[in-house]
Amino acid sequence: MKSLSLPTTWESMRSVWSRNFLQFRKTWLVSIFWIVLEPLFVLGALGYGLGSYVPQVHGTSYLEFFFPALLCNTTMLVAFFECTYANFTKLSHTKLYHTALYTPMMPNHLLGGEILWGASKAMFSAVGVLIIALALGAVGSAKIILALPVIFLSSCFFAMLGMLFTSLVKNYDQIIYPSSGLIVPLSLFSGTYFPLEAMPKALQVIAYLSPLTHAVSATRAIQQGQFSAMLVINIAFLILLLVGLSRITARSFERRLID
Amino acid sequence: MELAIEIRNLKKSFGGRSVVNGVTFDVPKGECFGLLGPNGAGKTTILRMLSGSTRVQEGELFMLGLSIQSSLREIKSRIGVVPQGDGLDPELTVFENLLIYSRYLGFQGLGAEDRIHELLKSVALDDRAEQLVDTLSGGLKRRLAFIRALLADPELLILDEPTAQLDPQARNWTWDFLRGERERGRTIIITTHDMTEAELLCDRVALISKGRLIDLETPKNLIEKYWGPEVIELKMNRTDIGYYSNRLRERKVEYQVFGDSILAKTTPEFTQGDLFKGFKSPLMAVRKPNLNDVFLKLTGTGLQEGESI
Numbered sequence: 001m002k003s004l005s006l007p008t009t010w011e012s013m014r015s016v017w018s019r020n021f022l023q024f025r026k027t028w029l030v031s032i033f034w035i036v037l038e039p040l041f042v043l044g045a046l047g048y049g050l051g052s053y054v055p056q057v058h059g060t061s062y063l064e065f066f067f068p069a070l071l072c073n074t075t076m077l078v079a080f081f082e083c084t085y086a087n088f089t090k091l092s093h094t095k096l097y098h099t100a101l102y103t104p105m106m107p108n109h110l111l112g113g114e115i116l117w118g119a120s121k122a123m124f125s126a127v128g129v130l131i132i133a134l135a136l137g138a139v140g141s142a143k144i145i146l147a148l149p150v151i152f153l154s155s156c157f158f159a160m161l162g163m164l165f166t167s168l169v170k171n172y173d174q175i176i177y178p179s180s181g182l183i184v185p186l187s188l189f190s191g192t193y194f195p196l197e198a199m200p201k202a203l204q205v206i207a208y209l210s211p212l213t214h215a216v217s218a219t220r221a222i223q224q225g226q227f228s229a230m231l232v233i234n235i236a237f238l239i240l241l242l243v244g245l246s247r248i249t250a251r252s253f254e255r256r257l258i259d
Numbered sequence: 260m261e262l263a264i265e266i267r268n269l270k271k272s273f274g275g276r277s278v279v280n281g282v283t284f285d286v287p288k289g290e291c292f293g294l295l296g297p298n299g300a301g302k303t304t305i306l307r308m309l310s311g312s313t314r315v316q317e318g319e320l321f322m323l324g325l326s327i328q329s330s331l332r333e334i335k336s337r338i339g340v341v342p343q344g345d346g347l348d349p350e351l352t353v354f355e356n357l358l359i360y361s362r363y364l365g366f367q368g369l370g371a372e373d374r375i376h377e378l379l380k381s382v383a384l385d386d387r388a389e390q391l392v393d394t395l396s397g398g399l400k401r402r403l404a405f406i407r408a409l410l411a412d413p414e415l416l417i418l419d420e421p422t423a424q425l426d427p428q429a430r431n432w433t434w435d436f437l438r439g440e441r442e443r444g445r446t447i448i449i450t451t452h453d454m455t456e457a458e459l460l461c462d463r464v465a466l467i468s469k470g471r472l473i474d475l476e477t478p479k480n481l482i483e484k485y486w487g488p489e490v491i492e493l494k495m496n497r498t499d500i501g502y503y504s505n506r507l508r509e510r511k512v513e514y515q516v517f518g519d520s521i522l523a524k525t526t527p528e529f530t531q532g533d534l535f536k537g538f539k540s541p542l543m544a545v546r547k548p549n550l551n552d553v554f555l556k557l558t559g560t561g562l563q564e565g566e567s568i
Contacts, residue, residue, distance in 0.1 A: 005365075006332050006333065006336055006365060007363075007364070007365035011365060012363070012365075015359065015362035015363050016363075018359070018362060019348070019351075019359045019362075022351065022355060022359065023350050023351065026350070094346070094347075094348065094349060095342070095344060095346045096346065096348055098312060098342065098346060099342065099346030099347075099348075099360075100360075100363055101311065101312065101335075102310055102311075102335065102338075102339075102340040102342075102408075103335060103336070103360065103363040103364045103411070104332040104333075104335050104336045104363075104364065104365065105335075105363050106331075106332065257312075258311070258312060258313065258314060259273070259312075259313055259314070
């Protein structure tokens with residue numbers, strides 16, 4: 001029974017993931033409400049409601065224009081909030097991270113497992129919303145399924161961003177800074193509810209720095225079958241941000257756990 | 260003699276404030292070792308360095324023959340830690356807490372589950388396996404934290420104030436449990452400011468004050484060395500302390516003032532009667548000295564919180 005060698009990085013990350021999955025299985029109903037039902041309500045209100053007053057956007061219906069953004073937006077919120085409020089509890093209140101570190105687990109393993117979990121929960125949401133929307137015929141083209149890897153990539157980024165802020169904040173209240181100051185503006189101004197061209201030029205430039213802009217743009221392109229250079233740029237931008245942020249986050253998280 | 264822990268000139272400061280200031284000691288395998296000192300003495304910080312929760316700033320730390328700097332993961336796979344506050348997962352059941360932790364250790368499959376059931380049975384928690392941790396009493400939570408630390412079958416157990424906040428019954432259970440683990444050959448290191456616990460459990464105790472090691476001995480030897488077989492404790496009005504301590508000084512009796520009492524060392528030359536002839540009968544008792552008295556003599560402060568003069 002005793003393991004002959006230390007668990008590998010992958011095994012350690014998987015065990016962190018499995019703890020969250022175990023807990024998720026107990027509370028899935030409450031999760032479904034916010035990760036699947038809530039986005040469907042938004043789809044109903046904006047896609048059908050508001051959308052019926054909006055003429056075509058870029059040659060598609062508003063519903064078709066909005067749906068890829070809804071997926072990217074929802075997964076961003078799920079990944080980010082899973083890695084902030086829930087994980088700040090493990091860092092401060094229950095000290096679960098400290099307990100985990102009494103085993104061969106290292107801070108990087110914890111971080112990797114939590115990011116994978118945050119992104120996985122976001123994917124449960126994306127797949128749930130997608131299945132229902134497909135059944136309702138609200139999606140336009142089923143090609144959007146091919147965009148799931150991009151949505152996963154973007155979810156990993158926002159899960160990591162959540163972990164970075166979790167390692168920085170002193171209390172729950174301070175999570176308001178990144179959520180209201182960063183995540184909400186991103187969700188509004190990343191070509192989600194209206195095309196970027198509707199904004200002044202200067203703001204458009206800023207919007208192109210938003211990772212969500214690139215996730216939405218890539219998802220829309222895949223949905224419409226436009227496999228262009230822009231799609232490559234979108235994906236490359238997301239990968240670059242993910243890699244760049246990983247070093248900063250790893251350092252910050254480790255410093256928070258081991259003084 | 261094989262060593263479980265070797266500490267050389269260990270130092271740690273937080274924001275320029277020195278917390279551990281050059282501590283050196285060894286713990287041989289199979290010993291139950293106590294770090295004794297008041298709150299803020301630095302004993303928890305030493306323990307946190309042993310478990311890898313705090314980085315060693317200066318000095319050397321070897322555990323089970325391995326350097327903590329180069330072999331942290333291997334060391335962590337061979338020790339068991341019980342932190343203050345237990346660190347249990349309140350959203351999972353008793354069984355699930357152990358299951359997840361054994362995955363963290365790298366154990367998988369049915370063998371791991373058998374081990375969990377065996378441990379649950381050994382501390383009479385088997386009928387509570389499916390209960391949520393939050394529904395357990397403080398004493399049972401501590402039990403769960405103990406067996407979680409045993410999952411890896413560790414050579415060394417590290418416990419930070421194992422009986423803090425427990426009722427007397429749970430405290431006795433803990434002492435029995437730790438004695439049992441010591442008999443099974445595990446090395447144990449605990450911090451405590453409970454002198455009864457230290458005298459009862461520990462083969463040797465290190466007295467820690469202000470980040471320094473002030474003495475290291477068996478509890479019996481420490482008491483013998485600083486107080487001898489008996490002490491006389493005098494309780495009085497604070498205003499009279501000067502008068503009585505002058506009398507004792509004139510008679511060249513070793514004593515220590517502590518709050519509104521004086522502890523005096525008995526010597527063969529001074530029987531009680533001789534010593535107190537002419538004293539205006541303050542409340543007086545002859546008793547066996549304990550580790551608290553030793554600590555008092557060495558530092559001028561007691562071991563319990565708020566007992567400083």
